Amino acid sequence: MFSRLSKFGSLxxxxxxxxxxxxxxxxxTLSRFAWGVTALVGLSLVCMExxxxxxxxxxxxxxxxxxxxxxxxxxxxxxxxxxxxxENPLRRQVLEQxxxxxxxxxxxxxxxxxxxxxxxxxxxxxxxxxxLDGLGMFAVGIDPAPTNFRPxxxxxxxxxxxxxxxxxxxxAGLPKQSAPWESTMPDYEEILTEEQIWQVITFMYDRVxxxxxxxxxxxxxxxxxxxxxxxxxxxxLEGMELxxxxxxxxxxxxxxxxxxxxxxxYPAPRDFTIGIFKYKTSPAEREQPADExxxxxxxxxxxxxxxxxxxxxxxxxxxxxxxxVVKGFDFVGTWAPLDAPDEHFDDDGYYTGELLSVVERxxxxxxxxxxxxxxxxxxxxxxxxxxxxxxxxxRGNPLPEKKLRDDWGAxxxxxxxxxxxxxxxxxxxxxxxxxxRNIFTRLSVGILGxxxxxxxxxxxxxxxxxxxxxxxxxxxxxxxxxxxRVIEAVPVxxxxxxxxxxxxxxxxxxxxxxxxxxxxxxxxxxxxPLNDSMTVRALFNGAELAFLxxxxxxxxxxxxDPDAETMQDPDLTLHSDAFAIQYPKKGAFTTEPTxxxxxxxxxxxxHPATIWYWNAGSVEPSVPQYTxxxxxxGVEHKLLARDDNSELKASGEWVNGRWRVMIxxxxxxxxxxDVAFEESxxxxxxxxxxxxxxxxxxSRHMLTSWYWLFLKPTSPASxxxxxxxxxxxx
Amino acid sequence: MQASKxxxxxxxxxxxxxxxxxxALTAAYExxxxxxxxxxxxxxxxxxxxxxxxxxxxAITKNPEVCDPKNTGFRKVVWVDVEDNALRGAFVFxxxxxxxxxxxxxxxxxxxxxxxxCSFRPWAQVIKPGPxxxxxxxxxxxxxxxxxxxxxxVEKGRIVRRTIFNFGQPEPGDIEKNLKPxxxxxxxxxxxxxxxxxxxxxxxxxxxxxxxGEDGSYAIDDxxxxxxxxxSWHPTLGVREAELTIAASATVEANFVFSAE
Numbered sequence: 008m009f010s011r012l013s014k015f016g017s018l019x020x021x022x023x024x025x026x027x028x029x030x031x032x033x034x035x036t037l038s039r040f041a042w043g044v045t046a047l048v049g050l051s052l053v054c055m056e057x058x059x060x061x062x063x064x065x066x067x068x069x070x071x072x073x074x075x076x077x078x079x080x081x082x083x084x085x086x087x088x089x090x091x092x093x094e095n096p097l098r099r100q101v102l103e104q105x106x107x108x109x110x111x112x113x114x115x116x117x118x119x120x121x122x123x124x125x126x127x128x129x130x131x132x133x134x135x136x137x138x139l140d141g142l143g144m145f146a147v148g149i150d151p152a153p154t155n156f157r158p159x160x161x162x163x164x165x166x167x168x169x170x171x172x173x174x175x176x177x178x179a180g181l182p183k184q185s186a187p188w189e190s191t192m193p194d195y196e197e198i199l200t201e202e203q204i205w206q207v208i209t210f211m212y213d214r215v216x217x218x219x220x221x222x223x224x225x226x227x228x229x230x231x232x233x234x235x236x237x238x239x240x241x242x243x244l245e246g247m248e249l250x251x252x253x254x255x256x257x258x259x260x261x262x263x264x265x266x267x268x269x270x271x272x273y274p275a276p277r278d279f280t281i282g283i284f285k286y287k288t289s290p291a292e293r294e295q296p297a298d299e300x301x302x303x304x305x306x307x308x309x310x311x312x313x314x315x316x317x318x319x320x321x322x323x324x325x326x327x328x329x330x331x332v333v334k335g336f337d338f339v340g341t342w343a344p345l346d347a348p349d350e351h352f353d354d355d356g357y358y359t360g361e362l363l364s365v366v367e368r369x370x371x372x373x374x375x376x377x378x379x380x381x382x383x384x385x386x387x388x389x390x391x392x393x394x395x396x397x398x399x400x401x402r403g404n405p406l407p408e409k410k411l412r413d414d415w416g417a418x419x420x421x422x423x424x425x426x427x428x429x430x431x432x433x434x435x436x437x438x439x440x441x442x443x444r445n446i447f448t449r450l451s452v453g454i455l456g457x458x459x460x461x462x463x464x465x466x467x468x469x470x471x472x473x474x475x476x477x478x479x480x481x482x483x484x485x486x487x488x489x490x491x492r493v494i495e496a497v498p499v500x501x502x503x504x505x506x507x508x509x510x511x512x513x514x515x516x517x518x519x520x521x522x523x524x525x526x527x528x529x530x531x532x533x534x535x536p537l538n539d540s541m542t543v544r545a546l547f548n549g550a551e552l553a554f555l556x557x558x559x560x561x562x563x564x565x566x567x568d569p570d571a572e573t574m575q576d577p578d579l580t581l582h583s584d585a586f587a588i589q590y591p592k593k594g595a596f597t598t599e600p601t602x603x604x605x606x607x608x609x610x611x612x613x614h615p616a617t618i619w620y621w622n623a624g625s626v627e628p629s630v631p632q633y634t635x636x637x638x639x640x641g642v643e644h645k646l647l648a649r650d651d652n653s654e655l656k657a658s659g660e661w662v663n664g665r666w667r668v669m670i671x672x673x674x675x676x677x678x679x680x681d682v683a684f685e686e687s688x689x690x691x692x693x694x695x696x697x698x699x700x701x702x703x704x705x706s707r708h709m710l711t712s713w714y715w716l717f718l719k720p721t722s723p724a725s726x727x728x729x730x731x732x733x734x735x736x737x
Numbered sequence: 738m739q740a741s742k743x744x745x746x747x748x749x750x751x752x753x754x755x756x757x758x759x760x761a762l763t764a765a766y767e768x769x770x771x772x773x774x775x776x777x778x779x780x781x782x783x784x785x786x787x788x789x790x791x792x793x794x795x796a797i798t799k800n801p802e803v804c805d806p807k808n809t810g811f812r813k814v815v816w817v818d819v820e821d822n823a824l825r826g827a828f829v830f831x832x833x834x835x836x837x838x839x840x841x842x843x844x845x846x847x848x849x850x851x852x853x854x855c856s857f858r859p860w861a862q863v864i865k866p867g868p869x870x871x872x873x874x875x876x877x878x879x880x881x882x883x884x885x886x887x888x889x890x891v892e893k894g895r896i897v898r899r900t901i902f903n904f905g906q907p908e909p910g911d912i913e914k915n916l917k918p919x920x921x922x923x924x925x926x927x928x929x930x931x932x933x934x935x936x937x938x939x940x941x942x943x944x945x946x947x948x949x950g951e952d953g954s955y956a957i958d959d960x961x962x963x964x965x966x967x968x969s970w971h972p973t974l975g976v977r978e979a980e981l982t983i984a985a986s987a988t989v990e991a992n993f994v995f996s997a998e
Contacts, residue, residue: 281889281899282919291904339889339899339920349765356920391880391907395799395930408796408932414886414898456900458929460882464904464912573796 067493067689067715068598075173075185083175083196093168095219097205102226105233116209116233123210126203128256128268133527133534134191137253137315139215144311147428148524148539149191150492150712156215163217167208170219174204178528179606188604188614189712193528213237245328249321254329257313262336264415272313273535275417279333282341283414283456286431288368291452291461295341297365301330311429311539334362369451369463371444375472377479385477388470392462393450393478396421401481404561404664407570414456418576420537421459423559423664425484429539433482442482447475485559486518486542492714494519494692496545496552496684498721503546503553507660507667512555516544521694523709528608529642530706537561537701538709541694547718552684553671556586556694563661564699567627575700582699583630584623585708586659586668589639589693590716591616592680596691604691607712609639609646617681618646619670621657623699632659634670636678642706649678684718692716766943768839774959775983779992781824781953781969783817788973788997791817795933797855800879804855804931812855812933816973823953824995826861827971828939830922830946831957832978838959840865840944848916850926850936852881852906857926857936861948861972866917866940873909881906882929885938887918892976898925905930916940923970937972969993 081088097119104112127135134153136143141155156162162170172180178190195204212219216238221227244252251260257276259265264278277284286304287296305326308316317326334342335357343351343358351360375381389401396411398404401424405411413419427433432449433442451471453461462471497516504511520542525533542557564584565571575581589607595614596604603614610616618637624630634655637646654677659668674684682690695710697703793814797805804812818825843849848869851858855875873881882905886898901924902914918924922941928934939946949955960983967981974995981991 278897281897283899294901339887341919345917392905395880406798406932408798410932411929414900416896416898453903455903458884458903460884460903460905460929462905464902464914465906465908 067717068602070186070189070602071184072186073182073184075181077169077172078182081168081172081175084201088168090168090172093171095167095171095205095208097202097209098167098219098221098230101233102223102229105229113233116213119206119209120213121210122203123206123208124214124256125267126199126207127210128266129271130195130198131207132268132313133271137256137313138319139211140319142315144313145524145527147311148522148709148711151186151189153191156211156217159217161217162212162215163219165219167205167212167219170208170211171204174199174207175201179611183601183603186602186604188606191524191528191712197529216241245325247332249325250329250332253317253320262333268313271534274312274419275415276313278415279336281339281414282334282337285454285456287452287455288448289365289452290367290369291463293365293367294455295363295365297368298330299366299368301333302326305329310431310434331362369448371447373468373472374440374444374447375469375476377439377443377476381473381476382480383477384470385473385475388466388474389477392466392474396458397424398561398664400484400663400665401425401478402559402561402664405574407574409458410574410576411458413458418578419457420561423485423561424478424481426540426559427482428488430482433479439479443475443479446478447471450474450478485540486520488520488522488540491519493689494543494545494714494716496547496716496718498686498719499546499548501548503548503551503671504555504669506658507555507669511546512544512669516546516555518542518544518557519714521711521714523694523696523711525709526608526706533703533707533709535701536698536703536709538696538698541696541711543694543714545716547674547684550673551671552674552718553669554588556588556666556668556670556696558586558666558668558696559664560584560661560666560698561664562698562700563623563666564701565623566625566699567629568625571700579700579702580704582697582702582704583625584661584666584699585621585697586666586670587618587620587695588670589616589618589695590682591691592638593682595682598689604713606641607693608710609642609644611641612644615640615680617678619655619657619672621659621668621670623659623661623666632657638680684716686718686720689715689717765835767836769836769961771838771959771961773985774838774961775986776956776958776988777960777967777981777983777991778956778988779829779954779990781827781829781949781955781971781993781995782822783819783824783995784822785996785998787817787819791815791973797931797933799931800855800875803875803879804933806854814933814935817971820951823951824971824974824993825949825951825953826937827949827953827969827974827993827995828861828863828937828946829949829955829957829967829969829993830863830939830941831943831960831981832966832968834943834945834960834965837961838944847913850883850938852883852928852934855879855928855931855934857883857928857934859936859948861937861939863939863941863944863946863948864916865944866942867915868913869916870911870913871906872911873906876909879909880930881934884927884929885914885916886925886927887921888923888925889921891921891923891970894975903929922946923972925972939970967991969995971995 077090079090081090101112101116104115132143133145134143134149135141139156141153143153146153175196177192177194178187179194181187181190216234218230218234221230255266257266257268262279264276266276269276284296287300289297306318308314338356340358342362343360347360351358353359396405396409403421403423405421411419422430424430432445451463453459495517520540522540525536538558538560544555546553562574563571564581566581566583571581591605592615605611605614605616616639618639620635620637622633624632634652634657636649636652636655639646655672657670659666691713693711693713695708697708794811795814796811848864849872850869851872851874853874871883884903885901887901888896888898890896901916901918906912918940922939924938924940926936945957947955947957962983962985965981966978968976968978970976977993979991
């Protein structure tokens with residue numbers, strides 16, 4: 008049976024190997040032929056894996072996966088470009104200038120790179136990352152992952168016209184062999200000017216230290232020399248120069264947290280001028296973090312924020328050289344002793360004496376073992392001290408009247424303690440005991456500059472250990488992200504659940520937690536999301552299919568609701584929360600011989616999609632919860648709402664920082680264009696959410712790319728007895 | 738929501754940055770005998786219409802039995818307290834005085850911020866930077882959480898509140914802390930457990946600072962003769978200043994008029 012099913016590999020595995028394979032292709036093929044042309048390998052690559060994370064006996068269809076082959080002509084910006092002749096005009100200017108005046112050429116080149124850098128940090132950094140390694144703060148919700156430009160050859164084996172094509176036309180411009188429907192990449196023709204794209208390209212090559220394929224040998228050599236010179240300069244950077252090169256983009260030239268990227272980032276980059284640092288292990292009475300804390304933050308970064316791990320690029324010595332620079336931006340004397348004499352401050356008030364270097368760390372030598380009794384005591388302490396902000400179940404949902412702000416007046420939200428991937432202090436390698444020590448330290452010393460207080464002063468050490476033990480148990484109460492691309496719907500004999508609270512939901516179907524990404528592709532985009540994941544369950548019987556969508560959301564956003572209005576950030580407009588499920592229409596996707604799907608936002612003209620939409624409603628105006636069935640044929644067209652939505656049944660409930668929404672429809676549906684949900688068949692499905700209090704409405708929202716919905720066969724025989732794969736698929 | 742948006746206390750919506758340094762607070766103050774000191778006295782008044790959000794009703798949902806004994810459902814937070822044109826809840830102080838009288842000892846030996854009936858008591862006070870007792874007088878079952886923050890940028894109208902200390906206090910009793918700002922003498926208090934509890938402290942380097950009385954009047958004594966800048970800080974309305982010349986053993990009058998502008 009396995010050999011018969013060998014074509015249906017595990018998608019995850021395929022994705023993981025994709026980057027590697029592309030790299031090999033470039034090495035072996037592209038270097039000789041300049042263009043990478045092979046759609047074959049991806050399709051013929053066979054994967055022997057026969058189970059997926061969801062425990063299915065067959066895996067989902069494998070995606071086409073070819074290195075995108077560029078077209079002969081590119082039609083963008085109202086022009087037709089011959090791809091073979093297209094060159095980066097800005098690089099051409101620099102190369103021309105190099106022949107006459109090297110200094111002027113370098114100035115010109117720097118100007119271009121700097122302009123490209125600023126655009127990159129506004130448009131690209133969220134996905135492709137600070138290090139251009141494809142690990143930006145949104146990358147976790149993107150599969151296939153954003154391209155990593157770091158590996159040797161990643162850019163240097165390409166011509167710049169190729170990169171221009173990929174940026175200008177984005178995911179939608181990919182050929183079918185390269186699965187355009189999976190790509191999040193915007194078509195930048197709509198967002199950037201031609202010149203801006205060339206600037207970004209120049210910056211990208213410069214930042215990773217690669218030189219594009221240039222046909223003119225002499226020009227290529229000159230470019231390589233220029234590259235070598237700049238790389239050599241960069242390698243020896245330290246201290247202030249290093250800071251200005253890398254850190255100032257977000258943290259600002261004077262450390263005030265106002266770099267060019269700052270306005271695009273949430274949370275905002277740290278302002279170093281008042282010496283307040285969130286993450287510290289020094290005791291509470293020490294306002295300063297230990298030097299080791301600063302070092303660890305820089306080296307390891309802060310996952311899911313704009314702060315990347317600098318240990319990837321910099322040596323430990325380079326990182327240490329930044330610490331006094333960061334301290335030096337302080338103008339309140341944080342790094343001076345409290346009794347420092349006047350003459351140790353200059354006329355502007357900056358401290359000129361020896362900077363404090365804190366080495367004290369909070370002791371954890373009295374750790375109380377993790378036992379049921381301790382956890383029970385910890386729950387009581389948690390209720391007294393923590394629930395007003397972190398909510399009864401720890402999802403970070405504060406009482407409505409708490410409009411929490413940090414020292415700079417920015418709105419901040421308490422940590423959701425049920426999702427380890429966003430709770431950084433626990434999201435580290437180490438034993439459970441070590442994780443509990445980390446929790447203990449954090450709750451003991453607090454998070455300076457935020458409403459999170461220290462508890463060393465007011466809560467006994469013993470009670471703090473109990474609370475830490477209890478909080479440890481909260482970590483995995485939201486199902487963790489498995490990485491599976493399959494939502495497995497489970498058959499039930501009788502009626503489907505009648506509500507979100509039906510115990511059938513927790514008993515039967517596997518829960519799949521999906522990472523989401525904000526819509527950065529098209530329309531009014533979302534760049535400051537607050538929520539990040541959705542847990543999906545699905546059940547079906549002979550007649551109907553039901554989904555349960557769960558999402559941690561700190562606010563029940565309902566215009567006119569007194570609590571929602573009280574909580575609302577005055578800088579954002581309050582809208583209603585909403586959820587949606589999308590799938591292609593009948594005939595708008597294939598699973599074999601090759602996979603083809605609609606573009607993942609509203610489909611496209613050739614591949615229309617149907618969307619089931621549920622809205623939480625509002626108090627003012629008085630609108631009860633409602634559903635809509637929407638027809639989509641691409642983001643260029645307005646979604647069309649059907650007149651009759653009665654076949655879609657849905658209801659939702661927000662309790663303790665979590666939405667649970669159930670959406671049910673008949674498996675066949677009444678509309679002949681809609682796909683019928685048959686057993687043992689893989690159907691593309693994707694999900695969306697609007698967090699109304701975060702100003703999310705219209706195209707500003709969170710979504711997933713395509714997953715597979717698989718209705719587990721009622722009788723196992725229906726798979727095993729199938730004679731061919733074709734029948735399995737149909 | 739609209740009210741709080743224009744409320745001076747919360748005029749912090751956008752991310753603020755401070756790149757222009759302020760003068761150091763740390764100018765040392767020398768205590769000397771002042772035998773022929775002069776006196777300044779006067780009154781603070783408010784003219785014109787109260788600013789939007791001068792009074793804010795904030796819902797009381799936590800510990801209503803303690804915080805809301807009259808069962809009104811909300812706390813009336815009076816950001817701008819005006820009675821018969823007299824402005825209350827403001828401070829008057831001499832700016833940057835480097836030499837003068839000794840600090841008087843605090844009443845009862847300690848400076849004290851008391852949390853009682855879910856209010857900070859007093860609403861406004863002057864302290865010598867240093868030790869202070871934070872007292873929880875609201876009985877078992879009430880969590881208090883004082884957050885004391887140094888207000889940097891008050892005179893520029895762009896305020897960052899830099900945390901000095903912020904701790905949870907679930908049990909009644911006293912906890913001693915060091916309330917010593919780094920840069921700016923203006924300090925705000927709020928309770929992270931009760932969103933309607935606020936207060937203000939001034940912790941200047943010298944003792945020439947007072948809180949005005951219920952009638953808006955004030956007096957500062959034992960000022961060494963000389964020329965000074967006299968300032969008045971109202972936490973919502975900002976800072977006003979006046980030039981001051983003090984002659985030996987003489988009294989001068991300096992009145993401040995605040996308005997919403």
